[in-house]
Amino acid sequence: MPPFLLDWIRTQFPALSRQEHGRPVAYFDGPAGSQVPQSVANxxxxxxxxxxxxxxxxxxxxxxxxxxxxxxxxxxxxxxxxxxxxxxxxxxxxxxxxxxxxxxxxxxxxxxxxxxxxxxxxxxxxxxxxxxxxxxxxxxxxxxxxxxxxxxxxxxxxxxxxxxxxxxxxxxxxxxxxxxxxxxxxxxxxxxxxxxxxxxxxxxxxxxxxxxxxxxxxxxxxxxxxxxxxxxxxxxxxxxxxxxxxxxxxxxxxxxxxxxxxxxxxxxxxxxxxxxxIRYLADMGRRCASTDCERTALQSAFAAIRAYEQSLSERMLAGLRSLGGYRVWGLTDAARIAERVPTFSLTHARFTPKELAERLAAEGLYAWCGNHYGLPFTEAAGLEPHGTLRIGLLHYNTVEEVDRVLEALERISA
Ligand SMILES: Cc1ncc(COP(=O)(O)O)c(C=O)c1O
CATH class of the missing domain: 3.40.640.10 (Type I PLP-dependent aspartate aminotransferase-like (Major domain))
Incomplete structure (x- = not known):
C-alpha cells in the first residue's frame, strides 16, 4: 500500500487525532468497534x-x-x-x-x-x-x-x-x-x-x-x-x-x-x-484502481487492506515472538499469515489481561480485555474468568503504533 493512501485514510477519521497526556492515542480496540470517517457522521x-x-x-x-x-x-x-x-x-x-x-x-x-x-x-x-x-x-x-x-x-x-x-x-x-x-x-x-x-x-x-x-x-x-x-x-x-x-x-x-x-x-x-x-471503503478502492462500479472498488479496497494488514501482522508477530512472558492465542506462524486477521489475544505469566489493558491505557494505548464474548473459546482454553488482552489492528493503524504497543508490552513485562 503506498504511504499516501494511509495518510488519506487517517485524515478521514477525526478520532485518530485525539491526544492524551500530550501524545496521540492509538486505537487497538477495533474488534469491539471501529472509528468512523467524517463522511459517515455527516x-x-x-x-x-x-x-x-x-x-x-x-x-x-x-x-x-x-x-x-x-x-x-x-x-x-x-x-x-x-x-x-x-x-x-x-x-x-x-x-x-x-x-x-x-x-x-x-x-x-x-x-x-x-x-x-x-x-x-x-x-x-x-x-x-x-x-x-x-x-x-x-x-x-x-x-x-x-x-x-x-x-x-x-x-x-x-x-x-x-x-x-x-x-x-x-x-x-x-x-x-x-x-x-x-x-x-x-x-x-x-x-x-x-x-x-x-x-x-x-x-x-x-x-x-x-x-x-x-x-x-x-x-x-x-x-x-x-x-x-x-x-x-x-x-x-x-x-x-x-x-x-x-x-x-x-x-x-x-x-x-x-x-x-x-x-x-x-x-x-x-x-x-x-x-x-461502504462508500468510504469504495472511495479508498477507487484511489487504487479507477472504476464506476462500487463492488469493483470494494474489491480493490479490500485487496489493499489485506496486503497492508498482513504487513502489520508480520511486524506484530515478529515483535511478540521476541517478548518474554506472553503467550499468543492463535496462529503465530509467519507462513500462515493469510489465515488470520490482525487480531491478537495475549496472556501474561504474571499480569491479568485487565492489568495489562490498564497499563496500556495509561499510555493512551486502547486495548480490550476479557472474554470478548468469545466465551466458548476462553472456556475451552481455561482462560476464564480473566480472558485475554486483545490488541486489534485495522487498516488505519500504523507501523509506529504497532512498535509503540510492543515497546509498552516489553516494559510492562520487564
Ligand atoms: C465475531 C462477532 N460476532 C458477533 C458479534 C455481535 O455483534 P453485535 O454487537 O452486532 O450483536 C460480535 C461483537 O463483538 C463479534 O465480534
Whole structure:
C-alpha cells in the first residue's frame, strides 16, 4: 500500500487525532468497534436534519427518505457480493438479527434434528442456536478448536456433520484469536449433508471482501460498527429462504422482501451512515484502481487492506515472538499469515489481561480485555474468568503504533 493512501485514510477519521497526556492515542480496540470517517457522521447528521421521515409517505421528504433506505440496501448488496438488494436485511445489531433468524428457522426443526456450533465462535453465533434448538427439541453439537493455534478442528467438524444436521453456524473470523476459518469448504460440506449455513462475518467484514455468491452460504450477518459505520446489524439471506420462512412479525408489516424481516421502524439515519461507510471503503478502492462500479472498488479496497494488514501482522508477530512472558492465542506462524486477521489475544505469566489493558491505557494505548464474548473459546482454553488482552489492528493503524504497543508490552513485562 503506498504511504499516501494511509495518510488519506487517517485524515478521514477525526478520532485518530485525539491526544492524551500530550501524545496521540492509538486505537487497538477495533474488534469491539471501529472509528468512523467524517463522511459517515455527516451522512447520519444530514439525514436527521434534512430527510427525517417514516417509510412510505406520499410527500417529498418521505420519498427522499425511502430512497436513502433503498440506497442502503443496494450498498449492503455491493458489500455482500449479491446483485439482489432485497436479500439484504437491517436490524439493531448482529445478535438481534441472529436471534430472529434462529427463532424462525427453529419452527422448521423437529425433535432429534441437529445443529452445529463451534468453540471458536462469538456467543452471538452460539447461544441463539442453542436456545432455538432447545425450543424445537433439536440436539446441539459443538465443533472443537485446536487450542495450540486457535484453528477449528476439521475432523471434529466432519464427525459432527450428518444427514440429521439442519444448520451449521460458523464464524468467518474469530474475534479472539484472529483465525480466518476455511468457511468455503465447510459450507460446501454442510450443503452436501443437506444442512443450511449461517455465517457470522462480524469480525471478518473490516478485513476482507465478503462474497456470499462465491461462498454459497444461506445466511451471513455482520455489523456496520465494526467496519467504520454506525451501530446497525446487516443480514444476507438466500432469496428463496427469506421468502419461504416465516419470521416473527406484525400483521401490518410487509410480506415482501426485505421489509418482511425488518421489524418495526428502522434507524434510517444509521442506514444513511451504513451507505456512507461502504462508500468510504469504495472511495479508498477507487484511489487504487479507477472504476464506476462500487463492488469493483470494494474489491480493490479490500485487496489493499489485506496486503497492508498482513504487513502489520508480520511486524506484530515478529515483535511478540521476541517478548518474554506472553503467550499468543492463535496462529503465530509467519507462513500462515493469510489465515488470520490482525487480531491478537495475549496472556501474561504474571499480569491479568485487565492489568495489562490498564497499563496500556495509561499510555493512551486502547486495548480490550476479557472474554470478548468469545466465551466458548476462553472456556475451552481455561482462560476464564480473566480472558485475554486483545490488541486489534485495522487498516488505519500504523507501523509506529504497532512498535509503540510492543515497546509498552516489553516494559510492562520487564
Ligand atoms: C465475531 C462477532 N460476532 C458477533 C458479534 C455481535 O455483534 P453485535 O454487537 O452486532 O450483536 C460480535 C461483537 O463483538 C463479534 O465480534
Amino acid at each position: 451522512a447520519v447528521s444530514r439525514y436527521l436534519l434534512t430527510t427525517n421521515s417514516n417509510r412510505g409517505g406520499v410527500f417529498t421528504v418521505a420519498q427522499e427518505s425511502d430512497a436513502i433506505v433503498d440506497t442502503a440496501h443496494q450498498a449492503a448488496a455491493n458489500l455482500f457480493g449479491t446483485n439482489d438488494p432485497a436479500c439484504t436485511v437491517f436490524g439493531a445489531n448482529m445478535t438481534t438479527l441472529t436471534l430472529a433468524v434462529s427463532r424462525a428457522l427453529a419452527r422448521t426443526w423437529n425433535t432429534g434434528d441437529e445443529v452445529l456450533v463451534t468453540r471458536l465462535d462469538h456467543d452471538a453465533n452460539v447461544t441463539p442456536w442453542i436456545l432455538a434448538a432447545r425450543d424445537a427439541g433439536a440436539i446441539v453439537k459443538h465443533v472443537d478448536v485446536h487450542l495450540e493455534d486457535g484453528t477449528l478442528d476439521q475432523t471434529s467438524f466432519r464427525n459432527a456433520l450428518s444427514s440429521r444436521t439442519k444448520l451449521v453456524a460458523i464464524g468467518y473470523a474469530s474475534n479472539v484469536t484472529g483465525t480466518i476459518n476455511p468457511i468455503a469448504p465447510m459450507i460446501a460440506a454442510a450443503k452436501a449433508a443437506g444442512a443450511l449455513t449461517f455465517i457470522d462475518a462480524v469480525h471478518y467484514a473490516p478485513h476482507g471482501l465478503i462474497d456470499v455468491t462465491a461462498l454459497g452460504c444461506d445466511f451471513l450477518a455482520c455489523s456496520a460498527y465494526k467496519f467504520f459505520g454506525p451501530h446497525v446489524g446487516l443480514l444476507y439471506g438466500r432469496r428463496d429462504l427469506l421468502e419461504e420462512i416465516t419470521p416473527y412479525k406484525l400483521r401490518v408489516s410487509s410480506n415482501q422482501l426485505p421489509g418482511k424481516w425488518m421489524t418495526g421502524t428502522q434507524a434510517h439515519e444509521l442506514l444513511a451512515g451504513v451507505s456512507a461507510a
